[in-house]
Amino acid sequence: MREISTGAGMRVREYADAGGMIFAVAWSGPARPDLRQLLGGYYGEFTAALLERKPLGMHRAVLIAGQSIRVELAGHMRAYTGRAFLPARIPAGVPIQEIR
């Protein structure tokens, strides 16, 4: 696990398997990080699944299951949190609750 923090209270954690493949990211802080950057090639899959929700509006806590990625957006103004992971790539023995 690698943690990136900034002075503004933003924290991003990247979780990699033994081969260095990142299988999960989690974030928290006073703004939502750039998900396009964090999710990389999976961003399109995420937004396509997100837009099936109508209306997008104010649901505030959002759980998105794409073909290969699962994304949870939570929190509120001043305390945004969330995580994204690839269920098929999580190494055996890593509980999902540990990704936070």
Added chain:
Amino acid sequence: VKPAVPLRLPALALPILLGACFGGSGSTTAAPPPPIANVVTLTVDGGPAAAAGQLNHLYVSVKVCAAGSQGACANIDHVLLDTGSVGLRLVGSVLAAQAVTLTPAQDPQGQTLEECVAFGGGQTWGPVAFADVSMAGERALKVPVQILDDAASGAPPPTDCGTNGTLINDVPTLGANGILGLGVFAQDCGPACVAPATPLPFYYGCSAAGACSAENAALTAQVANVAAMFTSDNNGIVVRMPNLVNANGDAVVQGELVFGLSTQSDNALPATGLTVLGADGNGDFTATYNGSATVLPALIDSGTDHYGFDDPSIAVCPSGEFIGYYCPAVPPQNVYAVNTGVGANNATGMINFAILDPNSFVAGAAAFEGLGGGGGSTRFTWGMPFFYGRTVYFGFDQRVADAYTGPFYAY
């Protein structure tokens, strides 16, 4: 000198005057000022015509005028009352339809000041502008608000804001004509946006050519809590909602939003039976769910349409209108959570609630009691269903109400 009679009269009259009005001074001759009207109606219904079919959306009407103008005003209905955020945000085309142009705000470099704010799955984008805002008899002048640029008439959003269709700037995607955020703080972003070496992706300065870059914003420049800027009754709000007639769905429910806490006879904090939950710098108290030892950050949020919490034992609706919400196999699923305040207001109390199958909700209804969701969340959110049948008090940061100093939530 015969002072006995002139002195005795005011001494006798004073308690009567104090009983009849608020903030009575020493004057015995002036009539007491009439109390300021501090109540507006709240409505849960299907939403504005352009976004019909909303669910558990709590709406209010707001009057806005261009700052300093008495004439250029708009009455905007179906603005979502959101106790989980701060700031008034109005859809630009709704203002334009009433021919109102608010005064744009500039950053210290003379660029337009704009904002990208995340709500749920989407983000709002648009400039900060100044408005005079009125609700009932309350008024706040030159309030920084956000205009949601649904007409794309200003600077385009930066590449990290609302890409791939995730902007929530227009009425259909927002489900409202605007958002009135009356959470427990005075500004939206707060101290985190004032001075970091790398500005957060929140406030932006935009050139005349429409090039925007993230920048810091002083507290006084940030989009503000309208109710905290009212000249009176500005220490908090009260949200009162009735019980639903049909737990499986009412078409219209009306309650009231009262400004101020213990400033008038209609907003007094009850002397007994009140649970006061202090909040931290994020606006959160804590909750534990169904006996779990895990302590979760929690808040009371009218902008969330459901009880939000993680319970892997409750099935999630796999498809259809309620995809992602809880669909308990054997409803009602009776559960509970224990709330505990943070800091000096550290009360604790248990709340029982029930999750129903949303597919049992009455078609066309707008208010539902048993909606749950948020699987995977590491937080607890008392969303709109919590409000039905309750009076909930919100104490603003650093403001005092009776023996309590905000930020706090109470019920």
